[in-house]
Amino acid sequence: MNNTEKGKLTAGVDIGGTDIKLVLLDNRGEVVAQSKIDTDARRGPDQALERLMEAEKSLLTSRGIKQQDLRALGIGTAGPLDIARGIVVQAPNLPGWEGTPITEILTRGLEIPVFLENDANLAAFGEHRLGAGQGSDSVICLTLGTGIGGGIIIDGEIFSGVLGAGAEPGHITIDKGGAICACGNRGCLEAMASAAAVARMAVDAVKEGRGKIISELAGGSADKVDAETVHKAALKGDADAVQILEKAGRSLGVGIANMINIFAPRTVVVGGGLMKAGHFILEPAKEEALRRALKAFTQGVSIVPAMLGSSAGAIGAACYAGHKIKGL
Amino acid sequence: MNNTEKGKLTAGVDIGGTDIKLVLLDNRGEVVAQSKIDTDARRGPDQALERLMEAEKSLLTSRGIKQQDLRALGIGTAGPLDIARGIVVQAPNLPGWEGTPITEILTRGLEIPVFLENDANLAAFGEHRLGAGQGSDSVICLTLGTGIGGGIIIDGEIFSGVLGAGAEPGHITIDKGGAICACGNRGCLEAMASAAAVARMAVDAVKEGRGKIISELAGGSADKVDAETVHKAALKGDADAVQILEKAGRSLGVGIANMINIFAPRTVVVGGGLMKAGHFILEPAKEEALRRALKAFTQGVSIVPAMLGSSAGAIGAACYAGHKIKGL
Numbered sequence: 118m119n120n121t122e123k124g125k126l127t128a129g130v131d132i133g134g135t136d137i138k139l140v141l142l143d144n145r146g147e148v149v150a151q152s153k154i155d156t157d158a159r160r161g162p163d164q165a166l167e168r169l170m171e172a173e174k175s176l177l178t179s180r181g182i183k184q185q186d187l188r189a190l191g192i193g194t195a196g197p198l199d200i201a202r203g204i205v206v207q208a209p210n211l212p213g214w215e216g217t218p219i220t221e222i223l224t225r226g227l228e229i230p231v232f233l234e235n236d237a238n239l240a241a242f243g244e245h246r247l248g249a250g251q252g253s254d255s256v257i258c259l260t261l262g263t264g265i266g267g268g269i270i271i272d273g274e275i276f277s278g279v280l281g282a283g284a285e286p287g288h289i290t291i292d293k294g295g296a297i298c299a300c301g302n303r304g305c306l307e308a309m310a311s312a313a314a315v316a317r318m319a320v321d322a323v324k325e326g327r328g329k330i331i332s333e334l335a336g337g338s339a340d341k342v343d344a345e346t347v348h349k350a351a352l353k354g355d356a357d358a359v360q361i362l363e364k365a366g367r368s369l370g371v372g373i374a375n376m377i378n379i380f381a382p383r384t385v386v387v388g389g390g391l392m393k394a395g396h397f398i399l400e401p402a403k404e405e406a407l408r409r410a411l412k413a414f415t416q417g418v419s420i421v422p423a424m425l426g427s428s429a430g431a432i433g434a435a436c437y438a439g440h441k442i443k444g445l
Numbered sequence: 446m447n448n449t450e451k452g453k454l455t456a457g458v459d460i461g462g463t464d465i466k467l468v469l470l471d472n473r474g475e476v477v478a479q480s481k482i483d484t485d486a487r488r489g490p491d492q493a494l495e496r497l498m499e500a501e502k503s504l505l506t507s508r509g510i511k512q513q514d515l516r517a518l519g520i521g522t523a524g525p526l527d528i529a530r531g532i533v534v535q536a537p538n539l540p541g542w543e544g545t546p547i548t549e550i551l552t553r554g555l556e557i558p559v560f561l562e563n564d565a566n567l568a569a570f571g572e573h574r575l576g577a578g579q580g581s582d583s584v585i586c587l588t589l590g591t592g593i594g595g596g597i598i599i600d601g602e603i604f605s606g607v608l609g610a611g612a613e614p615g616h617i618t619i620d621k622g623g624a625i626c627a628c629g630n631r632g633c634l635e636a637m638a639s640a641a642a643v644a645r646m647a648v649d650a651v652k653e654g655r656g657k658i659i660s661e662l663a664g665g666s667a668d669k670v671d672a673e674t675v676h677k678a679a680l681k682g683d684a685d686a687v688q689i690l691e692k693a694g695r696s697l698g699v700g701i702a703n704m705i706n707i708f709a710p711r712t713v714v715v716g717g718g719l720m721k722a723g724h725f726i727l728e729p730a731k732e733e734a735l736r737r738a739l740k741a742f743t744q745g746v747s748i749v750p751a752m753l754g755s756s757a758g759a760i761g762a763a764c765y766a767g768h769k770i771k772g773l
Contacts, residue, residue, distance in 0.1 A: 197741055207741065284707040288739055290699045292632075293620045302702075302737045304620075371618045374630075379612040379707060409630045411616055413525055413535065 126187050127442075128173060129435025131236055131428075132194040134158060134210030137169055138428060141176060141187075142435035146247050150180050151428065158210070162217040170226045189229050189442045191434030192219060193236035200277060203233045232441045235283040236430045238275045240423075241268025242440075243433025244386045248424035253384040257376045258423070259286060261369070261391035261398070264299065265307040269380060275437070287311070291371040309368035310402075312344035312391040318361045319347045330355035348394040362397035369398065370405025377410040377418060388423025395422065454510065455770075456501055456518040457571075457763025459564055459756075462486060462538030465497055466756060469504060469515075470763035474575050478508050479756065486538070490545040498554045517557050517770045519762030520547060521564035528605055531561045560769045563611040564758045566603045569596025570768075571761025572714045576752035581712040585704045586751070587614060589697070589719035589726070592627065593635040597708060603765070615639070619699040637696035638730075640672035640719040646689045647675045658683035676722040690725035697726065698733025705738040705746060716751025723750065 125144035130137060133156060140151040154172050156165055177184060194214075197206040203220020205211070223231040234242075241250075241258035250256035256270040265287030269276040278284055287307035288300055295304030296314065308314055322328035323339045330350040335341040350358035373385050385406070387399060403420045410418075425432050453472035458465060461484060468479040482500050484493055505512060522542075525534040531548020533539070551559040562570075569578075569586035578584035584598040593615030597604040606612055615635035616628055623632030624642065636642055650656035651667045658678040663669040678686035701713050713734070715727060731748045738746075753760050 278707075278709050285739055285742070286707065288706045289617070289703045290619050290737060291621055293623075293696070293699050295621075300739060368621070371621050375617045375703070378616045379606075379614065381606050409618060411613055411628060414613070 127435045127438040128190040129431040130192040131430035138431040140431040150176050152176050162214045166222050189438035190231045191438035192233050193239035193430050193434045196235045237266040238268040238283045239433035240429035241270050242437050243425050243429045245270045246436040249386045249421045250384045255382040256384045257382045258386040261389035263313045265311050306372035310365045315344040315347050315365050322357050328357040331358050344391050351397050363401045366398040366401030367405045370402040373406035374409035377414050381414040385420045386423050454515050455763045455766040457759040458520040459758035460522040466759040468759040478504050480504050490542045494550050517766035518559045519766035520561050521567035521758050521762045524563045565594040566596040566611045567761035568757035569598050570765050571753050571757045573598045574764040577714045577749045578712045583710040584712045585710045586714040589717035591641050593639050634700035638693045643672040643675050643693050650685050656685040679725050691729045694726040694729030695733045698730040701734035702737035705742050709742045713748045714751050
């Protein structure tokens with residue numbers, strides 16, 4: 118550590134159902150260290166937060182950084198949250214965490230300011246500050262996983278939504294009579310453009326005797342087909358696989374057009390596991406979005422792949438902590 | 446005028462393609478006077494703004510109010526606007542107004558602070574402060590006319606959007622293969638739940654030999670069918686008319702659900718000419734919206750008819766001027 122960096126570090130934490138990611142960020146936006154521990158959600162929040170604080174201290178020690186060089190910590194988890202009070206209100210992936218005063222526990226344990234935010238919003242903030250949305254003050258970030266999450270940055274600030282849960286672009290209806298969604302409705306973006314949606318379309322194709330290469334890659338068993346199988350088959354030239362990814366991409370494009378017509382962002386960042394299929398998804402999505410959105414809103418809009426990968430949430434949390442203490 | 450009201454008046458102006466509405470609001474939120482002049486858009490902005498200032502002065506004089514009792518003026522027009530500079534950027538209904546520094550001209554002429562905003566946002570602000578959204582900090586306002594406009598209030602503030610054009614909820618895709626919209630796309634909310642959409646469905650019905658009462662009311666001429674004809678036919682018990690309004694209402698409900706899933710508002714206010722058809726539209730809309738939106742977001746949401754009618758924009762502009770000068 119040289120002198121200019123002293124006291125200029127922030128930490129970022131992303132609490133997921135499976136693991137807790139932790140990063141240390143210096144004042145130039147470089148990740149100086151990162152680690153990961155099991156969430157072990159069954160054992161409850163107190164035990165997990167205790168282990169998190171230990172992990173954070175040993176991460177500092179391992180790099181020869183003193184505790185007092187850490188200025189603040191940002192922490193993200195799935196909402197709904199009570200951001201003002203630093204409390205998890207509902208936690209579908211973290212049973213028993215409801216009502217946990219995360220901010221209070223960590224502030225007391227680490228003796229630094231701690232800021233809680235929605236994980237999808239923090240990933241968007243990370244991409245805005247250090248990733249694919251750099252240089253853009255208004256960023257929509259969509260994450261294509263089993264579901265579709267989203268974060269929104271307006272004028273350089275996180276749009277937390279009225280309930281602090283952020284927006285749920287995955288559950289915008291884009292096709293009112295369309296496929297059934299996990300939420301119970303028809304035609305949600307998530308039901309038509311997520312990794313689960315791609316897998317479902319591929320399983321249907323295999324059962325109908327289409328998607329020969331998809332079927333081969335899955336050893337002839339439709340149950341083993343997932344979004345990755347479809348991507349691999351597309352790379353090997355399976356026309357049905359290409360078509361499934363294009364269909365998901367076009368649906369994604371409708372969802373992006375809707376977000377453009379509401380927020381008029383400069384940059385739309387698309388990340389998540391399904392984006393491993395890259396241009397098979399993103400090119401049709403771009404085409405559909407730019408064709409559908411209002412022309413007044415599409416001038417100068419970029420629709421680009423995410424850059425920060427699975428660390429986006431933790432990196433965004435560290436950026437956000439730095440952003441917040443400047444305003445303290 | 447008693448003493449407490451002196452210097453506590455604000456003016457609100459709503460510039461439309463046909464007329465310019467003007468209201469004076471006292472500090473208790475009462476409209477003390479209002480008037481209307483022709484926009485006479487062909488003759489350009491300078492002439493119209495000159496006549497507006499004269500109208501404002503004679504409105505004051507007619508009520509025995511001194512110019513110095515007026516504290517500020519809010520003014521609304523269709524976007525996109527450059528709000529910071531007080532300039533109209535694009536003006537589809539006001540040819541020749543592009544680039545007009547409205548705020549500067551009026552500030553110089555009236556010698557009071559002037560605030561420009563998007564007209565749909567000001568209507569929403571009016572409903573939030575003095576109409577159907579009173580007591581709610583977060584309000585979505587949808588206006589069902591020939592098209593569908595919208596305004597968004599978050600935490601008591603107007604959400605202007607990145608380009609100052611506000612959001613365009615009328616052009617959210619809710620049915621990607623649905624009816625063709627004036628914007629060129631398919632399945633926009635506007636193409637399925639506006640007065641024009643209702644008229645189109647009714648014309649189709651009449652041409653197919655359905656909607657007997659609609660046809661009678663239009664004197665057998667499908668060209669004369671408009672949304673009002675459909676409403677009148679519904680009141681007379683025409684089952685096809687009722688079904689058309691219900692269909693539009695259900696589409697509206699999908700759009701409302703989308704806005705709820707993005708903004709989690711407390712109140713959704715629905716106004717505009719088509720709302721003369723009241724419960725024929727609003728009841729199916731409510732049912733569909735509450736069924737579709739995420740349960741975490743619908744608790745305590747009210748979906749209600751607008752209260753301020755066609756003056757909502759001007760009243761909202763006057764409220765907004767009062768709101769802004771408190772922050773000056």
